[in-house]
Amino acid sequence: MYYSAILNMKGKKTVVVGGGKVAERKIKALLDACADITVVSPDLSDHLFRMHQEKKISWKQKTFEKDDVNGAFLVIAATNEREVNEQVYQSCEAHQLINVVDAPEKSNIIMPATFKRGDLIISVSTSGKVPGLARKLKNNLAEQFDEHFADYVEFLKEGRKRVLEEINDPEQKRIVLHQLLDKSFLEASNEERYKQLEMLLNANRSSE
Numbered sequence: 649m650y651y652s653a654i655l656n657m658k659g660k661k662t663v664v665v666g667g668g669k670v671a672e673r674k675i676k677a678l679l680d681a682c683a684d685i686t687v688v689s690p691d692l693s694d695h696l697f698r699m700h701q702e703k704k705i706s707w708k709q710k711t712f713e714k715d716d717v718n719g720a721f722l723v724i725a726a727t728n729e730r731e732v733n734e735q736v737y738q739s740c741e742a743h744q745l746i747n748v749v750d751a752p753e754k755s756n757i758i759m760p761a762t763f764k765r766g767d768l769i770i771s772v773s774t775s776g777k778v779p780g781l782a783r784k785l786k787n788n789l790a791e792q793f794d795e796h797f798a799d800y801v802e803f804l805k806e807g808r809k810r811v812l813e814e815i816n817d818p819e820q821k822r823i824v825l826h827q828l829l830d831k832s833f834l835e836a837s838n839e840e841r842y843k844q845l846e847m848l849l850n851a852n853r854s855s856e
């Protein structure tokens with residue numbers, strides 16, 4: 649049974665076993681989240697090798713051994729050998745997060761299809777059953793929530809902060825926070841949004 653959560657991976661020790669296509673995809677997302685990544689693999693894809701040269705990831709150039717998972721917060725078994733992935737799984741302790749790319753039923757964590765727009769994260773999972781559908785729905789949502797959402801979410805973040813700081817009455821605060829989510833702000837240009845925010849704050853400050 650699955651429970652959705654957003655992991656804070658900053659500085660978290662992450663071991664990825666295997667240096668191929670699937671490992672590369674997972675590592676790109678983990679680097680974006682500032683994880684501390686070590687890859688255990690006799691070889692690396694061209695892209696991963698470049699990341700290693702740029703010191704973005706560490707590389708243990710070897711085949712997997714049990715001790716390689718020691719101290720890891722998250723382990724990803726991403727080799728093309730089912731038995732090796734099984735061995736990685738067996739090497740983990742119960743408290744470690746483990747994703748086995750060819751055995752979702754063994755994984756205690758599975759990755760959704762995800763995209764980001766600034767601080768907004770939209771993720772889709774089919775509980776591991778139909779990854780192709782997760783990806784397709786994600787792509788549809790990514791068209792719907794286009795790049796402009798990054799500015800919009802940034803504006804809302806700033807607007808919320810101002811409301812919390814500048815309006816004292818709790819009920820008024822709640823009403824204005826709700827008004828901030830009105831679609832007029834979404835549809836306005838970024839410049840127009842901030843003007844509307846000032847008007848909203850002025851109107852509500854003066855009524856206190």
Ligand SMILES: C[C@@]1(CC(=O)O)C2=NC(=C\c3[nH]c(c(CCC(=O)O)c3CC(=O)O)Cc3[nH]c(c(CC(=O)O)c3CCC(=O)O)/C=C3\N/C(=C\2)[C@@H](CCC(=O)O)[C@]3(C)CC(=O)O)/[C@H]1CCC(=O)O
Nearest residue numbers: 750752758759760761762773774775776778779780782783
């Ligand atoms: C969303 C995404 C995130 C990510 O992995 O980053 C993801 N798979 C993606 C791509 C992708 N997956 C597959 C292909 C090749 C074929 C194809 O094209 O269909 C490609 C494309 C490619 O590789 O390019 C097939 C596949 N996937 C899994 C198996 C094993 C199995 O089912 O047993 C097999 C069969 C392997 C085989 O036999 O070949 C397993 C999992 N894949 C999951 C997630 C988890 C469940 C998600 C959910 O709950 O829906 C889960 C359970 C485990 C996990 O990995 O966490 C990412 C989309 C990236 C994006 O966002 O665009």
Ligand SMILES: NC(=O)c1ccc[n+]([C@@H]2O[C@H](COP(=O)([O-])OP(=O)(O)OC[C@H]3O[C@@H](n4cnc5c(N)ncnc54)[C@H](O)[C@@H]3O)[C@@H](O)[C@H]2O)c1
Nearest residue numbers: 666667668669670671688689691711712727728732749750
């Ligand atoms: N979860 C997913 O989304 C998904 C998608 C596609 C495929 N898969 C599965 O993922 C597996 C990997 O796919 P890929 O395309 O990345 O394969 P790949 O062949 O590109 O890469 C496999 C990597 O594993 C390394 N490796 C092999 N034996 C090893 C060992 N003993 N110790 C350490 N590293 C070892 C290889 O050197 C290579 O770097 C496939 O077998 C497939 O079952 C999963």
